[in-house]
Amino acid sequence: xxxxxxxKDAVKKHGRKRESLMPVLQEIVKQENYLSxxxxxxxxxxxxxxxxxxxxxATFYSFLPVKPMGENVIKVCxxxxxxxxxxxxxxxxxxxxxxxxxxQTSADGKFSLMAVNCIGQCSNxxxxxxxxxPYINLTYxxxxxxxxxxxx
Amino acid sequence: MVIDIKEKExxxxxxxxxxxxxxxxxxxxxxxxxxLKTEPEKIIDEIKxxxxxxxxxxxxxTWIKLKGAREAKSDIKYVVCNADEGEPGTFKDREIIEKKxxxxxxxxxxxxxxxxxxxxIIYLRAEYNYLIDGLQKKIDVFNKKxxxxxxxxxxxxxxxxxxxxCGEETSLLESLEGKRGEARNKxxxxxxxxxxxxxxxxxNVETLVYAxxxxxxxxxxxxxxxxxxSKGAKVFSVSGDTDIPGIYEIEMGMTLKEFAExxxxxxxxxxxxxxxxxxxxxxxxxxxxxxxxxxxxxGGSMMLFSDKRSMYxxxxxxxxxxVEESCGQCTPCRVGCQQLLKGIESIKAKExxxxxxxxxxxxxxNMKITAKCGLGQSVCNPFISIVENFREEIVY
Numbered sequence: 001x002x003x004x005x006x007x008k009d010a011v012k013k014h015g016r017k018r019e020s021l022m023p024v025l026q027e028i029v030k031q032e033n034y035l036s037x038x039x040x041x042x043x044x045x046x047x048x049x050x051x052x053x054x055x056x057x058a059t060f061y062s063f064l065p066v067k068p069m070g071e072n073v074i075k076v077c078x079x080x081x082x083x084x085x086x087x088x089x090x091x092x093x094x095x096x097x098x099x100x101x102x103x104q105t106s107a108d109g110k111f112s113l114m115a116v117n118c119i120g121q122c123s124n125x126x127x128x129x130x131x132x133x134p135y136i137n138l139t140y141x142x143x144x145x146x147x148x149x150x151x152x
Numbered sequence: 153m154v155i156d157i158k159e160k161e162x163x164x165x166x167x168x169x170x171x172x173x174x175x176x177x178x179x180x181x182x183x184x185x186x187x188l189k190t191e192p193e194k195i196i197d198e199i200k201x202x203x204x205x206x207x208x209x210x211x212x213x214t215w216i217k218l219k220g221a222r223e224a225k226s227d228i229k230y231v232v233c234n235a236d237e238g239e240p241g242t243f244k245d246r247e248i249i250e251k252k253x254x255x256x257x258x259x260x261x262x263x264x265x266x267x268x269x270x271x272x273i274i275y276l277r278a279e280y281n282y283l284i285d286g287l288q289k290k291i292d293v294f295n296k297k298x299x300x301x302x303x304x305x306x307x308x309x310x311x312x313x314x315x316x317x318c319g320e321e322t323s324l325l326e327s328l329e330g331k332r333g334e335a336r337n338k339x340x341x342x343x344x345x346x347x348x349x350x351x352x353x354x355x356n357v358e359t360l361v362y363a364x365x366x367x368x369x370x371x372x373x374x375x376x377x378x379x380x381x382s383k384g385a386k387v388f389s390v391s392g393d394t395d396i397p398g399i400y401e402i403e404m405g406m407t408l409k410e411f412a413e414x415x416x417x418x419x420x421x422x423x424x425x426x427x428x429x430x431x432x433x434x435x436x437x438x439x440x441x442x443x444x445x446x447x448x449x450x451g452g453s454m455m456l457f458s459d460k461r462s463m464y465x466x467x468x469x470x471x472x473x474x475v476e477e478s479c480g481q482c483t484p485c486r487v488g489c490q491q492l493l494k495g496i497e498s499i500k501a502k503e504x505x506x507x508x509x510x511x512x513x514x515x516x517x518n519m520k521i522t523a524k525c526g527l528g529q530s531v532c533n534p535f536i537s538i539v540e541n542f543r544e545e546i547v548y
Contacts, residue, residue, distance in 0.1 A: 019348065021330030026311060060332040060479070061313035063278045079240045080428065080469045081391045081455060117316060117473055119279040120243040122389065122455070123397035132281040 006031060007042040016047055021057060025064050033069040033112075040066070062116065070105045070112035072150050075129040078102075079118040085125035086139070091115075093143035110151070157395045164396065164414050169403040171377065171385045174361050180254045181297075183368045187262045188303060190367065192222060195266040199363055202371035203383030208234055208319070208356030209426060209451030210526065214363065217353045220343030221267040224351035229269040231260050232347060232354040236277045236324060238316040239427035240473065241453035244387040245357040247399045249276075249283055252361060253290040257307060259360030261298065262367050263353050264305045272307040273347070275324050278314045316477035320525050321354045323479065334481045335525030358387055358452070378404035382444030386452060390415050392424075393458035408438040411454070419458045422541070427453035428470040429530035432463075434541040463542040467496060470534050478527060485528025488519040492535060499547050506547040509539060 010027040014020040021043075028039050035043075035058050044051040058064045076082075076090050091101070094113055098106045102115035121127035124136035128143075135146055164170060187195070200215035221229060233256060237245040248256065260272040274291075276284065291307050298305050310328055312318050318327045322336035325347050346352020355363070362384060366374050374384040382404035391397045394415045412420045412435070422434045425441075425448040433441050433448060441447050443454075457466065471493040480486045495512040498504040516532035523529045539546055 018330045019328060022313065022327065023310070026313060057330065057332055060334075061315050063312075063314035078469075079473055080424075080466060081241060083465075083469050084392065084457075084461065116279075116314065117477060118238060118240040118242075120237055120246050120277075122241050122243055122391035123399070125391065129279065134282060 007039060007046060011043075011046045018047065018049075021047055021049075021054070025054075025058055029064055033071065033073065034065040034067060036066075036068075062114070068105070071110050072130055073112045073114060075114045075116040075119065076102070077117070077119045077121065077125070077127050078115040081122040082118075082126040087126045089140045090126050090128060090138045090143050093140045094147065097144055097147045111147075160396050160414070164400060167402075167414060169406050169410075171401050171403055173365055173373075173385060174248060174255070174358065174387055174401055175251060178255065178365070178368060180258060183255075183258045183364060184261065184297065184301070187258065187265055187364075187367050188301060190262075190265070192266045192268065195262055195367065196222065198366055198371050199266075202362075202366045202374040203378075204359065204362055204366060204374060205383075205445065206356055207358035207362065207386060207451065209239065209429075209449065211445050211449050214355065214359055217343050217355070218263060218266045220341065221269075221346075221351040221353045224344050226351050228271075228348075228350045229267050230347045230350055230352040231263045231267070231269045231272040232324070232328070232352055233260055233272065233274040233360055234319065234321065234324060234354050234356050235274050235280070236312050236319040237280075237357070238277060238319045238477075239429060239451055239453050240470075241391050241424065241427045241455040242389045242451055243391075244389045244399050244452045246280055246283070248357050248361060248387070249280065249287060253287055254294065255361045255364045256357055257291065257294045258367070259355070259362075259364035260307060261303070261305055262363050263355065263360070265303075267351065267353055269353070270304050270306070272305060273328065274307065274309045275312060275318070275328060276309055277312045277318075281311060284309060284311070315479075316473075317479045317525070317527050320527060323525065324354065325352065332479070334479050335527075337524070356451070379442070379444055379446065381446045386450075388450070388454050389452045390454045390456070392455040393420065393461070394456045404444045406443050408433055408441040408443060408448075411443060412438050412456070415454070416456045416458075419460070420456050421459040421461065422457045422463070424453070424455040424457065424466075424534070426450035426533070427455070428473050429527070429533055431533050432466075432537040432541065437541075463538055463545040464496070464500065467534065467538045467546060468493070471496070471531075474527070474531050482522075482524040482528060484519045484522040485524070485531070488515055488523070488528065489531060491515060492531070496546060509543065509547050513539060 010024045014023040044054040105112040126138045127136045204214045205211040317323045318333040323333040327333040342352045474489040478485045516535040520532040
């Protein structure tokens with residue numbers, strides 16, 4: 001019962017016109033971290049669209065995952081300046097702390113790691129986002145500290 | 153080292169081409185009043201006179217968009233602020249949104265008045281979601297102010313979801329409409345048929361701020377700066393191998409030699425002007441290369457590479473970026489990006505001969521004329537400029 005409400009609530013908040021589809025998808029991701037098959041079907045029904053159409057929209061965007069994600073999503077920038085300035089050390093720190101590589105979720109379900117394209121923090125590279133929050137001028141050591149904070 | 157950095161900053165900030173328009177304190181209320189009093193035609197004339205061209209990278213004359221949307225017959229029109237700053241090495245819009253959002257809104261209001269729009273949308277990239285709360289507060293104040301003044305115009309934010317191609321204006325419109333961000337065919341141009349099929353003007357964040365400043369101080373303050381074909385100033389995002397990365401507003405028309413003297417050093421091997429989709433200029437061409445529409449255009453991204461960097465790795469990183477960000481709807485871009493990446497990997501692995509690079513150059517040139525949107529068309533810029541200037545590094 002509560003499950004259906006999430007979609008209905010989002011639709012109530014954003015509307016059911018086609019241009020409200022993205023805000024609704026974003027709202028569900030905010031609450032559940034990803035778009036499950038059931039949710040996509042429910043949304044399709046609400047918008048009177050085929051589920052393939054909704055799935056097509058969701059999978060176009062890298063921040064609308066259709067596979068389960070951890071509680072916290074770490075997005076490490078992999079684009080040129082961050083790449084030059086030590087993105088590998090950031091990924092190493094995450095690997096050592098959480099035993100995950102881009103595309104994976106930690107065994108406890110607390111963290112997912114994504115390698116993403118330019119996040120607009122190039123003057124303070126390397127950089128990453130944890131959920132929506134940017135972290136800049138990263139080193140192996142401060143990434144370890146940041147993860148510790150999220151773990152406690 | 154610390155002294156070096158301070159000295160470098162001092163040199164940049166005292167340079168004769170360094171200006172401060174965008175981040176200067178301005179009286180926003182006065183600006184709003186000025187826009188309210190200015191006739192729509194006068195707004196377009198003033199912007200035309202200033203020579204303002206789009207600051208997102210493509211450089212389309214701003215007044216033509218305004219005129220097109222003004223002349224389009226429709227009761228409903230829209231102003232869209234393109235804050236989907238995704239070009240690698242660009243971060244100036246983020247800083248403008250954080251520090252000078254009121255000026256962006258005033259610019260949107262000027263456009264709204266010029267074309268007769270009642271709604272404005274800021275399409276903000278998801279990577280900047282952390283700015284939403286602060287921006288929304290400023291929008292609320294602004295919307296209230298306009299309501300009190302009985303000017304019928306409301307602005308709201310819509311978020312992207314992490315797709316580079318949505319910075320392309322028609323992809324952005326598709327995304328706003330709740331669809332996959334796949335570019336549309338042009339014509340019709342957004343000024344005729346844009347958001348929900350209605351006349352729409354889409355401007356980059358920085359363009360809107362300059363438009364606001366032109367409203368406030370007149371076209372002269374803008375056109376007295378820059379060169380014949382590149383009027384005004386521009387906010388540059390400087391990153392890579394430099395001691396002083398950051399945001400700098402500089403007059404248009406600087407040569408890359410001047411630029412590299414300010415931001416680089418004797419080891420600067422190349423500068424990537426205009427991000428991954430821009431041009432890579434080697435040191436030997438710094439002197440003859442002007443930053444501007446007559447030389448190498450840029451949306452602001454300026455990435456410096458020192459002689460320690462492998463140009464192969466840089467090109468490889470760009471191509472991986474394009475493979476991921478190509479929306480996939482047109483074959484030249486979808487397959488082209490993949491083949492360029494696979495191609496340079498095969499040459500490096502000696503599975504293909506060195507001459508194969510010439511076939512890849514042909515492919516890149518073909519993409520320029522056959523790809524549907526700016527993304528696929530611009531992949532040849534970095535590819536050709538890197539391969540032609542650093543061929544040995546790519547094939548050996």
